[in-house]
Amino acid sequence: MLEGPPLRADAQRNRARILDAAEAVFAEAGPRASTEEVARRAGVAIGTVFRHFPTKDDLLAAIMKRLLAQLVEEAERLDLFAFFRHVVAQAAAKKTVVDLLAGSGVDIRLPEAAGHLEEAVGRLLEQAQAAGAVAAPVRLPEVMALFLSVCQGALHGGWDDQLQARTLAVIFAGLRRD
Amino acid sequence: MLEGPPLRADAQRNRARILDAAEAVFAEAGPRASTEEVARRAGVAIGTVFRHFPTKDDLLAAIMKRLLAQLVEEAERLDLFAFFRHVVAQAAAKKTVVDLLAGSGVDIRLPEAAGHLEEAVGRLLEQAQAAGAVAAPVRLPEVMALFLSVCQGALHGGWDDQLQARTLAVIFAGLRRD
DNA sequence: GAGAATAATGAGTGGAGACTCACTTTGCTA
DNA sequence: TAGCAAAGTGAGTCTCCACTCATTATTCTC
Known part of the structure; x- marks a missing residue:
């Protein structure tokens, strides 16, 4: 830097x-x-x-970096389930993050910031597993994959509160008992 | 028509x-x-x-219609879990469907074709619930939501076989026992 | 506050891509 | 097979947008 x-x-x-x-x-x-x-x-x-x-990509990268940092902060305040709920609820308001995390057409790499997010979620996962709230064999990669999938789904699908709750319920059940 | x-x-x-x-x-x-x-x-x-x-959108709509019809056919040949696995595995090869189902920037509505797909998945869900493979309280909307989410996740995340299996395993566990 | 350095301005450039249309070619029908 | 309507062609138009740069304005420093 x-x-x-x-x-x-x-x-x-x-x-x-x-x-x-x-x-x-x-x-x-x-x-x-x-x-x-x-x-x-x-x-x-x-x-x-x-x-x-x-370049425009530089601008996009800059706001991505801010938004990712914000996500990390939120991860540090919440437990795994609350974090999922929170972010999914906000997905629609944060089209950029989601689209860019998804790599939609734009080529931007932020290995550092994205790494921080992954670490933060990793900590949440450990805590949840230590508390017995998530089954032992679940690993970080699939949690991140689910996280990103659900963000995109919520964003593009225009989920209402109920659909969001019901969809997350399935995923949470799957995490609890794998 | x-x-x-x-x-x-x-x-x-x-x-x-x-x-x-x-x-x-x-x-x-x-x-x-x-x-x-x-x-x-x-x-x-x-x-x-x-x-x-x-218009370009007409062209996109036309291939979307074909691809959705193909999905419906596949749904009629497979069970719910196999259908998920199959489509996720193909997601990367079918950037268009996924992107368009997701509505990425392009405005295309195909209520009819999309309705057929939803009906087909609905039938798979009924069968799976009748067989006790999916918990009773699970409903179609969240299954569709999960379906679309995972397609997008797989597409943009570049999942390898292992990650795909592990991620679907969580979702399947959640469906089985809600 | 004068001068130098830094920053802001916005008309202009270049390139990409959706779409048009005057003209040519092809396939069908009688 | 002659004639005509349907279809094909592709150079050209138009619009949008990322990016530039000569000029003007603002801050800083002494």
């Missing part, structure tokens, strides 16, 4: 505005939304967006 | 070629692949593609 000299005040302000706008725009319209829309929403010229993020 | 006069022989031939090419191209590159690539692969001029399918 190479750090140059500190950013000028206006640059810092704009960078933050752009990230916020990008998060909102991409959450609403998915990663295919245009960079111009982001600039407009941030109240900034298009060139400014590209000064901060030389 | 309005039927005009029958198609001329060359038109029929080309229509079939275009559908085959589109299926292959979109399976490899997803729905974002260009119509020109489809035309090239079909050995046909771009205008011919647009004569048969006035």
